[in-house]
Amino acid sequence: MVSTQKYLKFGARIVPTSMGRACARFTAFRRSVEGFTLVELLAVMAIIAILAGVTAGAVTGLCGQGINAQILSDASAMETAADRFLNASFPETFPVSALPSGEEDLGVRAIDFDARLPQGPSQTFVPDFLKKIPDSAALVSFRIDIGTGRIFTADDGAAFAPPSDSRFDASFSDTTPLGNPVVTFTLKMGGNRAALKKLRVVGPGGFALGGRTLPAGSKVGTLQITFGTDNIWQSGHEIGVDADILATGRAHEWEMIPIYSGAISDADNSPVSGVKEGVTSLTHSFTIGASGTAGVPGKLFIEMDRTGLTKAHNEATETWIITIFDKARDSAGDVIIPEERLVTNPSVSKVYRWLTEEHTTIQVVDIFSAVAGWLAVVIKDPAASATSTPEPTPSTPSPSPTPPPTPTNTPPVVTVSGPTTGSASAPTPNLEFTATVVDDNDNSTTLESALVWFIDGEPAGTIGPTLLSPGLQLGLKDPAVPAEGPHTIRAFSLDSGSLTGVGTLIITLSP
Numbered sequence: 001m002v003s004t005q006k007y008l009k010f011g012a013r014i015v016p017t018s019m020g021r022a023c024a025r026f027t028a029f030r031r032s033v034e035g036f037t038l039v040e041l042l043a044v045m046a047i048i049a050i051l052a053g054v055t056a057g058a059v060t061g062l063c064g065q066g067i068n069a070q071i072l073s074d075a076s077a078m079e080t081a082a083d084r085f086l087n088a089s090f091p092e093t094f095p096v097s098a099l100p101s102g103e104e105d106l107g108v109r110a111i112d113f114d115a116r117l118p119q120g121p122s123q124t125f126v127p128d129f130l131k132k133i134p135d136s137a138a139l140v141s142f143r144i145d146i147g148t149g150r151i152f153t154a155d156d157g158a159a160f161a162p163p164s165d166s167r168f169d170a171s172f173s174d175t176t177p178l179g180n181p182v183v184t185f186t187l188k189m190g191g192n193r194a195a196l197k198k199l200r201v202v203g204p205g206g207f208a209l210g211g212r213t214l215p216a217g218s219k220v221g222t223l224q225i226t227f228g229t230d231n232i233w234q235s236g237h238e239i240g241v242d243a244d245i246l247a248t249g250r251a252h253e254w255e256m257i258p259i260y261s262g263a264i265s266d267a268d269n270s271p272v273s274g275v276k277e278g279v280t281s282l283t284h285s286f287t288i289g290a291s292g293t294a295g296v297p298g299k300l301f302i303e304m305d306r307t308g309l310t311k312a313h314n315e316a317t318e319t320w321i322i323t324i325f326d327k328a329r330d331s332a333g334d335v336i337i338p339e340e341r342l343v344t345n346p347s348v349s350k351v352y353r354w355l356t357e358e359h360t361t362i363q364v365v366d367i368f369s370a371v372a373g374w375l376a377v378v379i380k381d382p383a384a385s386a387t388s389t390p391e392p393t394p395s396t397p398s399p400s401p402t403p404p405p406t407p408t409n410t411p412p413v414v415t416v417s418g419p420t421t422g423s424a425s426a427p428t429p430n431l432e433f434t435a436t437v438v439d440d441n442d443n444s445t446t447l448e449s450a451l452v453w454f455i456d457g458e459p460a461g462t463i464g465p466t467l468l469s470p471g472l473q474l475g476l477k478d479p480a481v482p483a484e485g486p487h488t489i490r491a492f493s494l495d496s497g498s499l500t501g502v503g504t505l506i507i508t509l510s511p
Contacts, residue, residue, distance in 0.1 A: 206346030
């Protein structure tokens with residue numbers, strides 16, 4: 001018989017003692033546990049929302065990259081199909097639509113997916129040569145350069161201009177660690193090709209970019225624009241327009257305002273009208289996006305002003321030489337005190353590469369494409385030698401010699417040679433000026449290759465030991481100075497100790 005002492009009465013039921021104790025413990029546990037408060041619930045919901053947003057952004061970015069890759073793949077397949085269509089047709093023709101009314105014929109047509117073979121209308125571009133119209137055709141307009149057969153994409157409604165063939169090169173007058181170089185960017189844009197709207201230059205981390213909070217009117221560089229001999233305004237002549245690069249007084253912003261109405265032929269110094277559709281001037285902006293220090297890539301943005309321009313293509317080959325000074329100057333051209341370094345090299349010796357991308361008048365909004373060019377700079381200390389052998393330590397102790405006095409660094413000695421007289425009238429052969437450098441610490445050849453030339457206080461756009469300049473152009477550096485009369489030619493040299501040497505020569509031009 002089971003003893004009743006082993007049971008407890010629980011309500012109307014009789015339960016074992018052990019079960020009663022378990023129920024009691026469970027009831028106590030339930031009473032001791034508290035739920036989430038309202039504040040905790042809101043915090044959890046906020047965290048979930050943030051994570052969802054980050055994830056959505058990442059997925060969107062991946063989708064964008066996938067779409068771009070798909071468009072490139074579709075263009076490649078379409079180019080192969082268009083080439084097959086061309087070879088199969090008689091007479092040879094691409095599967096294209098007629099040029100829209102009002103468009104200038106620059107050799108560009110839109111792909112016609114319904115195009116038929118001239119000798120066999122039963123065969124159409126799609127599906128006989130291209131299996132199907134790609135889905136990306138709803139996003140972009142596929143076009144073909146009928147001269148080369150190259151297929152490219154453009155924004156719907158954009159002008160029928162060939163894609164840009166820009167090239168962007170960079171050179172540094174000083175490539176030593178922590179050096180303060182004069183930087184020269186050369187941007188070349190092809191004639192009768194889509195015009196540039198935005199240029200994005202991303203430098204490697206380590207380069208420090210200054211000049212972000214300068215007073216308005218401070219000079220930070222120069223812009224020299226040359227239109228090629230293929231121009232329509234004075235064919236066979238190169239045409240020049242120059243401008244200063246000035247600080248705007250707004251943080252991180254510079255500007256360049258070339259006066260196109262003052263364009264001059266480089267051949268005979270004659271004025272040229274009608275340049276850039278006859279606009280008087282344009283204000284191109286130059287923005288510094290990041291300093292570049294602490295490993296953060298330095299960023300430069302150039303935005304082309306197109307106010308008053310109606311053509312989406314370049315009317316001539318256009319070359320821009322953008323020179324960024326080593327130090328900022330005031331409006332009079334003197335170096336600002338305290339000195340404001342505009343570019344400072346990294347402290348670590350290695351190869352640094354710059355990335356340049358462009359957006360043109362025919363591209364889909366916010367789409368940038370890579371620009372070719374020489375965009376690598378080798379930062380290296382020329383004094384360091386990887387093959388030097390350390391001196392062995394003497395095996396026997398000897399009296400310590402008196403240390404030699406520490407040499408005092410002095411500025412480089414720069415000597416400018418060349419003609420001191422000449423003619424300001426055309427035609428005039430090139431006037432040649434040369435400079436030599438002697439320095440107590442640095443190699444003369446290295447310093448001479450980095451010489452920076454100035455004419456009448458303005459950069460001549462030349463780096464190296466030789467300056468060539470037609471006599472009639474000397475006065476053009478400052479319109480207020482006539483070509484005839486005295487002109488000051490200077491060559492600047494910066495040694496590894498950041499000391500500057502200057503050589504000067506005065507030349508007097510007769511009328």
